[in-house]
Amino acid sequence: MRKLAAAALVGALVAVLPATAALAADPKPDIAVTSAADKANYAEGETFTITVTVKNKSSVDAKRVHYTGGDSEGVDGVVYGELSTGFDLAAGATKTVVLTGKTNHVAWQTGRGYVGFELAADNGEANDADNITIVRLLVAGAFDDLGGYVFQGESYDADWTPQTPGVPDVKVVATSVDGKTTYAEASTDAKGLFRLAHLPAGDVLLTFTAPAGWKIMAGENGEDDHTLAQVTADDSDEPRIFVAAKKVALSSPTVSPSVSPTPSPTPTPPTPSASTSAGPGLPITGDNTMLLVGAAAVAVAVGTLLVLVARRRRVRLQA
Structure with a gap:
């Protein structure tokens, strides 16, 4: 039984391998498209020309590359030319084609029109991300x-x-x-x-x-x-x-941290003078005041003594 199972597995692999090899041998082309208008701005009713660059990025020839659908606005009479009939594009090759049309009143009202479309090849497309393009047509004036x-x-x-x-x-x-x-x-x-x-x-x-x-x-x-x-x-x-x-809530203003004020130093009372007299003090000058006071005292004493002597002498004379 094991031999029969092994033989059946080998047979299945042999049958699958040719199909896998056939799939690997049938890669699809990879069509990339870019486009640009011939002017930056158009007037209402003006003819525009769009240059379309098509490149086959794969190693497989693309059979009958052609326009498959798209959309437009603000334009009339779009002519796709070779993009409608189709053309072959060799592996790694690039081809440039043109399409034409006219802007209309809608493009003037909205300030722009556009043309967008998609390309494909008869033998398939390996990457659908870069075979679509859109061109904007600016129409100024309104x-x-x-x-x-x-x-x-x-x-x-x-x-x-x-x-x-x-x-x-x-x-x-x-x-x-x-x-x-x-x-x-x-x-x-x-x-x-x-x-x-x-x-x-x-x-x-x-x-x-x-x-x-x-x-x-x-x-x-x-x-x-x-x-x-x-x-x-x-x-x-x-x-x-x-x-x-x-x-939303209003943000609170930033408040700086409070700083305690530096206390002012307590004023030191003036040192009292050595004199304890309640009367006004003598003004301080540059003269030697004590000498003058002493001389005055001596003069008073001498005057008093002379008065006493004179009185005794008068008493004696009267006697």
């Missing part, structure tokens, strides 16, 4: 206003209704997508409404600065203070931008 609301919400995806309280005094600045050119500025009113005037049609960047106590929750995850917006030239004045803001 301007319009853009309005919206900054409203109170607990999360970035909160819903706005006409009864939702707004956040006033939020500064809104509209710039180019790269932030280098400022188009307009505005502030929200008591209802949270703002309106930016005369913006160019196309993509703009809106940046919000909320007053203290509020946090803007913009962007895809609500962690940003800015968002992209599309300006479209039409007759509608309806607000199009809705951004939630959440009330």
Whole structure:
């Protein structure tokens, strides 16, 4: 029985190996495509030319590389040329083809049109990540206003209704997508409404600065203070931008640690003079005061003695 089982296993392996080898010997081409428009800006109704570069990055020839589908907006009459009929592309080879079309009024209203498409080969595609391309066609000339609301919400995806309280005094600045050119500025009113005037049609960047106590929750995850917006030239004045803001606690001001003041030294009372007399002291001068006092005392004594002597002499004379 063991011999039969071993023989069956060997037979199965022999049967599978040719199929595996056949799969390994049948690799698919790898088509990569890039494209670019011939101008940076177009006018409404202007013809555009897109240069398409197709490269076969694999070691397998690509059979009938062709356009398989795509999408476009703001353009008319797109002609795909060889991309529609198809062409063979050898392994490692590169081919350049063109397609053409015209911008239309929608491109003027929105500030841009685009053409996007996908290529494939009849014998398959090894990598679907780089065989798709999209070309933007900028159309300048149209301007319009853009309005919206900054409203109170607990999360970035909160819903706005006409009864939702707004956040006033939020500064809104509209710039180019790269932030280098400022188009307009505005502030929200008591209802949270703002309106930016005369913006160019196309993509703009809106940046919000909320007053203290509020946090803007913009962007895809609500962690940003800015968002992209599309300006479209039409007759509608309806607000199009809705951004939630959440009330947050005000940060406390930083308080420096208290420092005990250095006590002032207690003034030392003046040393009393040696004299204990309650009367006013004699002024101190540079003269020898004690000598003068002594001389005066001697003069008084002598005067007294002379008076006594004179009285005794007068008494004797009278006697």
